[in-house]
Amino acid sequence: MTCEYLMESPFENNRLANKVNPKEFIRDYLQKIITPCATILDVGCGPANIAQEIANAYPDTTVTGLDISAHRLSVVCQALSAKNLSLVAGNVYNLPFPDDTFDLIFSRMMFEYLKHPLEALKEIKRICKTAGTVLIQDIDGQFVFQYPEDLQLMSQIEIIFNELKQHTGFDPIVGRKLYHMFYKNGFLNIQTQMTKYHLIYGKINSENDQYWKEKIATALPKIRKLTDKKNIDIDRAIHSFLNYLRREDTLTFSNLFTVYGTKQ
Numbered sequence: 001m002t003c004e005y006l007m008e009s010p011f012e013n014n015r016l017a018n019k020v021n022p023k024e025f026i027r028d029y030l031q032k033i034i035t036p037c038a039t040i041l042d043v044g045c046g047p048a049n050i051a052q053e054i055a056n057a058y059p060d061t062t063v064t065g066l067d068i069s070a071h072r073l074s075v076v077c078q079a080l081s082a083k084n085l086s087l088v089a090g091n092v093y094n095l096p097f098p099d100d101t102f103d104l105i106f107s108r109m110m111f112e113y114l115k116h117p118l119e120a121l122k123e124i125k126r127i128c129k130t131a132g133t134v135l136i137q138d139i140d141g142q143f144v145f146q147y148p149e150d151l152q153l154m155s156q157i158e159i160i161f162n163e164l165k166q167h168t169g170f171d172p173i174v175g176r177k178l179y180h181m182f183y184k185n186g187f188l189n190i191q192t193q194m195t196k197y198h199l200i201y202g203k204i205n206s207e208n209d210q211y212w213k214e215k216i217a218t219a220l221p222k223i224r225k226l227t228d229k230k231n232i233d234i235d236r237a238i239h240s241f242l243n244y245l246r247r248e249d250t251l252t253f254s255n256l257f258t259v260y261g262t263k264q
Contacts (some may be wrong), residue, residue: 001091001093016047021055025050025161026053027189030054030106032106033104033135034054034104034163035104038058038103038104039103039104040103040104041063041097041104041105042054042106042107043062043064043092043106043110043124044067044068044092044109044231045067048073048087051063051086051087053206054127055085056081057230060084061084063084063085064087064088065086066089066095066096067089068089073087092120092124093119093123094123095123099126100127100129101129102127102129103128104133104135106133106136106137108137111174111178112172112174113170117174117181125186125263128251128263129251129263130264132262133261133262133263134182134260134263135258135259135260136181136258137256137259138178139175139257140172140173140174140254140255140256141150142172142198143161143172143241144157147250151241153241153244159230159232160227160232160237163223163226164222167226168222175194175255175256175257177184178256178257181194182259186264187262187264189261190260191259191260191261194256194257195258196255197255198253199250199252200245200250200253201251202250208245213242216238239253
């Protein structure tokens, strides 16, 4: 199976790095499950800022960051400082590690872009040690949950997402599906958390307005290609969505699901 990343661009490392506070992520989700001398894998590590923070904070661990983009990792490698951190380019459907390699495997905001997420989780489980932990975190409801409803806008978004889902696997509601994926893959002690991710009410502020413009611009070439023969005006749809966020009377939100499981 091939793995294609919808958001690939020369500026993606910066965008991904700005999306997360590594110290907070470790404190909130990983600190309680990192064991002494653990072998740890970050699947879809992007700019590897989380992996680097773990390596620095837990020098007795061995940390590996894996990403589909060898180019992105080559850029990251220039800034690496932790001796217990290594970076590997690889495909989540065919991970370049033997069975039972890692004590802890985690992946953040990658499953929404996978065409075959259940198979990816199966491969992740393969390289996890018995009694080891897998953590998958992803979003649910991006672009989808809004009020008041704009039926014309939502119909345009639905057309775009149907094409993205069919051709790239992008799934804006993958978060709610993660528990079932863990169950189907035979994990034990499955724990699920849900927290707020996006919450925009009233007119969006300038910082977040710029964030959404940049995010859409990154995916736009792929969207244009996939919807070329569809009855939709992409520029108008984007304009409508951004204007919706700039209204005083609207609310847009999404949730964040975090699922843990133990390999038996």
